[in-house]
Amino acid sequence: MTRHVIKRLPIDTGTSGWEAVSERAFPATALDRDATVDWLIIGAGFAGLSAARRLSQFRPQDKIVVLEARELAKGPAGRNSGFMIDVPHNLSAGEYSVADEQATRNEIRQNRLAIAFAADVAAEYNLSSDTFDPSGKVNAAASDRGLGLNDNYRKSLEKIGEEHRVLDADQMREMTGSRYYRGGLYTPGAVMIQPADYIRGLARGLRSKVTIYEHSPVLELSREGKSWKAISNHGSVSAPKVILGVNGHVESFGHFRGRLMHIFTYASMTAPFSQNEFAGDVTGADRWALLPADPMGATVRKITTNGRSRIVIRTRFTYDPCLKVSERRVAGVAAEQRRSFDARFPGLERLPMEYSWAGALCLSRNHVPAFGEVEEGLFSACCENGLGTVKSTLAGMMAADLATGTASPELDKYKNHPEPSRLPPEPVAWLGVNSVIRFQELRAGREG
Template identity: 75%
Template sequence: MNHHTIKRLPVDTGRSGWEAISTRRFPMQTLESDVRADWLIIGAGFAGLSAARRLSQLRPGDKVVLLDATEVAKSTAGRNSGYMIDVPHNLASGEYSVADEKATALEMEQNRLAIAFAAEAAAEYGMSKETFDPSGKINAAASERGLKFNRNYAASLQRIGEKHELIDLKQMREITGSDYYLGGLYTPGAVLIQPADYIRGLAHGLGSKVNLYEHSPVLELTRQGKDWKARSNRATVTAPRVILAVNGHVESFGYFRRRLMHIFTYASMTAAFSPKEFGSRASGADRWALLPADPMGATVRKISSSGLSRIVIRTRFTYDPSLQVSTKRIAGIAAEQRRSFDARFPELQRVPLEFSWAGALCLSRNHVPAFGEMEEGLYSACCENGLGTVKSTLAGMMAAELATGTGNRDLETYKDQPIPSRLPPEPFAWLGINSVIRWQELRAGREG
């Protein structure tokens, strides 16, 4: 497979609220003339930018080119809920962990390695607390079933010596201003990011070390002697080593076909509102972040700046192997989110949802990444298994270390995994996966 024609490019539906309120601090450039480099990275999301930063550390004299099909922070990386989570988070199973304690401890160690790498970048590039906030998160329970999940989760954390705190109904009301929640479980290791600001801050910080070209999709990738040549709309990049950091679109390059599940999730962000207008009781503290006790429920975050606040709500999952969804579906799910929002914050019913969007996830049936050297000089750092902020950061780091021959225990442990397992043929996969997702969402009940 020395020649790849890429016919399917990213399609992003709806404008992410995170990107809409983000500020870009660097000019855009597209690939207009042929370039030769030591490294080519395809994809400027968490994995691609993390790989670029790690290469700048390991090979500071090398020329690194980064191509992105769209615009930094407008695609998948700027569309997530903004949680960098250290504790296991497995959406494919409908649970937070499906592994034994030894495997769970290893996953936490790897997640924390990625978070530490991101924290160093945030400090080096002067990111604000609004962009990168190591404040922890709460698993919020809105039902007796959710409370049971939290108690079981707390017991698991207790067994492996992890810090946590159970939060009662009164405390949840004080934090969120909502009577909807019965309790919560706080864990301190998560970092809350403004994902679009973080990605743009990372790209800006790397500006002097990496040549970034946006709106420059790779249309063909061909092996020519010892080099790879990537053709974009107007020009080419030639490099001996290439890192694919395109998440589920690695299938579009011909790899891991029929082994990846392409899942979309959906979010809405309110217009900015003044808490003083509604009273502090209406939405609680200035900033808080809730994950659902049942992972298939609703993720809810409140952010505040300059006296104004916004609330983001994320619900629903769908399996879409076409890697795109319609505006009609987003509108329908946004209406569901409106009802879910109003149930939690009845005093904010006249605050409109200003932005609604879809974001792509990539999962494998056996919960492993699409990682490794695919052909000579061509590496994959893809398939984040539903926690792209952390796992894609880690994949980018590890791909850079693998490609440079930087051996260490973390890399040896990370790459010691099987490949993603094969999916059933269509339409059986579509019917089966969407049926399981919908059943898990219905089972989540009031948590959604």
């Protein structure tokens, strides 16, 4: 008998603005009975729900249950910046530019496979353009170093024949209303999503085929004979095959311990505003999405619905192996974000930040997923390496393929990864990772 007692449950600090402005179309239901099904998925984020949809397509007659520890979109899936990016985007590196051409082409192909899956979700479940917007994104530069990083990225994209467009300072100002940026690099393949709306829309669409229980954390997972049994607060689910879509919390289930970096990043969202509340065109077009030229800089995004706009700013990273951060930490970072926001939009000093929050990422040193059949009938679709929307969608798809024995060239390439590299022991890892993060943030300068 194999038995995993889960002692560490998800803790999410602050209220995500994406979740707060999202509306649910159905009530949350918690597990309140014992059930035996064909498939159990633990985690209702991008990985878990993508796996559920894939399973429902492959095995339409099978019974599928998803257990979510908290509530849909209140966890990391509803806390990211909403970029589904097709071209290379490695947060562990000092810049985005391409190294190995063949590996890069393979990564782009995989990213686009996940984006196509999400596009099918948007079409099938009637998601609005506010929720799923194939608008592309801009890498924004605010310094000489940022311009140089963008130029390196441009050259690497040009080398592999990827479409892109260089923007000058005037074009950046026209787009954003801000004089802060000196240039940009536009790539058209990214999709901007409202992450909480996307997760809830996907869950809503799956409800006729998949049973989703929220507020139902798995406290124990054990294998007896040929079946796994997950015990929650008020019931249990037994199934011969289980897919873990829990990202960094896969360590809590006994796997990949000492191999994953638990990183938190932080965001704030403004109160809603209309353009005529401020003098001049201070925020530009109705929608835009900026990544920093330096990966450790500030991600900034503007959304507009029914004439009312909000701006989201994401900055700072911290390494927290305990998988939780304090409200005080979030408040401190929010104050830093206020200064960063005001530098970009000096005409909006009076506009309050309505929501501030932290969101968990999971990285490996060698930038590979925590993927595969980790025990008989137990599959991991975890470690999104800082690009949860795309990488977790792909991991969920590939886990469903692997678990059902569905062969494909995509699965062959995806599962051909080494295991995540082992980290140094604590506290060496904590000191080392946080020192590197802080150095890189300081080096980012005006990009942050």
